[in-house]
Amino acid sequence: MRIATSSITGSALNQIMDLTDNLSTLQNQVSTGQRISQPEDDPAAVGQLINLQTEQQQLAQYQRNASTALEISQASTSALTNLKSISDNASEIAITGSGAENATDATGYATQVNQLLEEAVQSANTTLGGSYLFGGTASQTAPFQVQRDANGNITQVTYNGSNATASIPISDGTSVSPYTSGTTNQGLAGFLNNLVSLRDALTANDSSTVAAVSSSLQTTENTIIDSISQQGAVQSGIQVIQTQQQTSATNLDTLVSKNRDADMAQAMTQLSQAQVAYQAALQSTALIMSKSLISYL
16 A cells, blocks of 8 residues: 655644644743643633632732721721820819819919810821721811811811711621721710810819819710720721631632642653654654655555
């Protein structure tokens, strides 16, 4: 039986092309460490990779949200803690000032409270990233507006924020509000106005009013303490979610690696074998193509 030279040559060339493609694929796997560079390399695995990478992107967004929420809550706690410290100082001054022996001493105490009041207003109007923390959803304008007299002293504080608060999604089906409630914010306004009243009572050396304001200060301080406790609970919840997110991220990375990365030991062995087969094919084809047509007659 005669075998056409063109058929033998064509078959040999096709074999070389197949070996070349396989060799290129293996070389790419060894150089990149990845077994998939084109969708056709493994369509099923590519589909899984797309799904896994989508999960990774969503998880990364939740992780960013959780970090943002934690940062907001921590900044709020810091400001609230400062307000509690101010309240403690004001209460101590009230106790001392209620027994002032003369107007001069009482005025000195009033000056101290006035300084505390200015500091408290600044803390109540704390911002983070350009947004006010204690204004609810109205975060772009100072929530605590003050009125001043001709001497520049604060005479009244008004809460102009929103009673609504925003929530931040930190996982599938879970959202958290790291902001203080509208009720708490109204309580902060009450605290600031108690400082105004205490200062004025000390200025007037009115011991009975000072005593009454001291009681009110304790009430508003309880509001601050409760809010600090609530923020602590919020932070604990966020940190639990963050731990879960880290575990999920590690698991996803493992799955992505399993579907995408090459087995380097196996790939290098296959590459060595492919190189041997390629060289052998080249030599065989060279011999075939060097023979004349008469060799097959």
